[in-house]
Amino acid sequence: xxxxxxxxxxxxxxxxxxxxxxxxxxxxxxxxxxxxxxxxxxxxxxxxxxxxxxxxxxxxxxxxxxxxxxxxxxxxxxxxxxxxxxxxxxxxxxxxxxxxxxxxxxxxxxxxxxxxxxxxxxxxxxxxxxxxxxxxxxxxxxxxxxxxxxxxxxxxxxxxxxxxxxxxxxxxxxxxxxxxxxxxxxxxxxxxxxxxxxxxxxxxxxxxxxxxxxxxxxxxxxxxxxxxxxxxxxxxxxxxxxxxxxxxxxxxxxxxxxxxxxxxxxxxxxxxxxxxxxxxxxxxxxxxxxxxxxxxxxxxxxxxxxxxxxxxxxxxxxxxxxxxxxxxxxxxxxxxxxxxxxxxxxxxxxxxxxxxxxxxxxxxxxxxxxxxxxxxxxxxxxxxxx
Numbered sequence: 059x060x061x062x063x064x065x066x067x068x069x070x071x072x073x074x075x076x077x078x079x080x081x082x083x084x085x086x087x088x089x090x091x092x093x094x095x096x097x098x099x100x101x102x103x104x105x106x107x108x109x110x111x112x113x114x115x116x117x118x119x120x121x122x123x124x125x126x127x128x129x130x131x132x133x134x135x136x137x138x139x140x141x142x143x144x145x146x147x148x149x150x151x152x153x154x155x156x157x158x159x160x161x162x163x164x165x166x167x168x169x170x171x172x173x174x175x176x177x178x179x180x181x182x183x184x185x186x187x188x189x190x191x192x193x194x195x196x197x198x199x200x201x202x203x204x205x206x207x208x209x210x211x212x213x214x215x216x217x218x219x220x221x222x223x224x225x226x227x228x229x230x231x232x233x234x235x236x237x238x239x240x241x242x243x244x245x246x247x248x249x250x251x252x253x254x255x256x257x258x259x260x261x262x263x264x265x266x267x268x269x270x271x272x273x274x275x276x277x278x279x280x281x282x283x284x285x286x287x288x289x290x291x292x293x294x295x296x297x298x299x300x301x302x303x304x305x306x307x308x309x310x311x312x313x314x315x316x317x318x319x320x321x322x323x324x325x326x327x328x329x330x331x332x333x334x335x336x337x338x339x340x341x342x343x344x345x346x347x348x349x350x351x352x353x354x355x356x357x358x359x360x361x362x363x364x365x366x367x368x369x370x371x372x373x374x375x376x377x378x379x380x381x382x383x384x385x386x387x388x389x390x391x392x393x394x395x396x397x398x399x400x401x402x403x404x405x406x407x408x409x410x411x412x413x414x415x416x417x418x419x420x421x422x423x424x425x426x427x428x429x430x431x432x433x434x435x436x437x438x439x440x441x442x443x444x
Contacts, residue, residue: 061137061422062139063426064419065415065418079412081404081412083416085377088401093105102248102254103159104159108246108344109247110247113348113351113352114348116374117341118374119352121380122444124354126383126386126436126439126441128427128429129428130429134426134430134431137432139418141391143390144233144336149181151389151392151433153394154185154394154395155185155394156185159189160173160187160190160191160399161190162191162261163399169399169406172402172410173186173398174186174200174201176407176414178200178204179407182414184197185393188208188210188211194222194265198229201230207316208234212236213297221271223310224310225269226313227312233313233316233336234310235338240296240342241296241297241298242296244342244345244347258288258292263291267280276290308333314336315336319340320360321339321340321351322359323360326363326369329367334367337360337370339357340370340371340372352374353372354371354384354387357369357387369388370390370391370393371389375395375397378416378418378419378421378423379420380392381394381418381420381421385433397413398410401413
């Protein structure tokens with residue numbers, strides 16, 4: 059059977075014909091190429107973190123102090139990276155995290171659709187962001203039968219939030235991912251120094267501008283008076299959520315509710331007790347709060363506190379080995395962000411798909427070499443802090 063790691067044979071074979079990868083296979087070169095290719099105002103928003111970016115940097119660096127022990131004399135000629143999640147059988151544990159400026163990462167302004175096409179090309183689910191340059195229905199149409207999830211920013215206007223959720227369910231998304239840590243934006247010097255916030259310039263607001271509840275709040279349609287529409291969005295964005303809101307969140311949909319931003323074991327326990335269907339361990343990649351602990355270091359405690367509830371993870375994933383380490387520490391599924399966005403910037407859907415395939419190839423080959431033929435074997439082996 060084919061394996062993700064077979065990609066390296068394809069690359070070497072193409073090299074014999076004088077063909078080299080259009081998009082780099084490693085993060086360092088990928089980031090360098092994307093940095094040179096992207097407009098500064100988009101790049102600063104994509105790359106920037108909170109404060110002096112210590113937590114953002116630690117998220118990636120912390121993977122280096124987790125290690126795995128190889129096991130020999132194990133037949134790994136057949137490997138299985140598939141997982142079960144919310145009743146879905148997925149070919150791998152990888153997913154694309156919601157990135158609010160996907161839409162402007164591609165030159166045509168349709169990066170959300172490109173991410174959806176990359177999902178179809180790879181089987182890697184995308185979490186479609188509330189902040190999008192295309193309506194969620196168009197993103198869902200592009201996905202077709204490929205499962206996708208919808209990331210929700212709750213609005214101060216409850217009817218608007220309920221409309222967004224209803225639309226996501228009707229469009230065919232398989233879960234609602236509620237972001238908890240972004241009712242207000244963290245201190246982001248890169249954007250502040252440029253006095254640039256893309257949404258206030260009208261970018262990635264199409265899910266709002268196409269929403270009937272949002273449009274009912276406006277004296278004129280957004281296409282006729284964009285300034286008022288943008289101001290209304292800014293005024294209504296960001297409802298503060300408390301545990302008392304769980305009943306309301308659960309009442310809006312039959313879809314699984316995943317709480318994104320859980321980093322403390324006590325919050326994980328409370329989330330499970332309150333009916334969360336999934337726990338999402340993430341510190342928003344260090345973009346929202348600085349001075350915190352690396353997300354990967356908080357993952358084991360969250361997993362232990364979550365019991366049988368699946369735990370999704372992101373923050374700092376830069377390689378296939380990072381993916382495997384997160385799985386070894388108990389994550390059910392692992393999200394990647396900036397790397398695939400760089401792929402979008404360099405070569406659209408095909409670029410993002412290439413990045414995802416490279417991550418999976420590296421993860422697959424690490425499992426093969428280290429004697430872990432399945433994800434269950436990875437979890438049984440665990441990771442050791444060095």
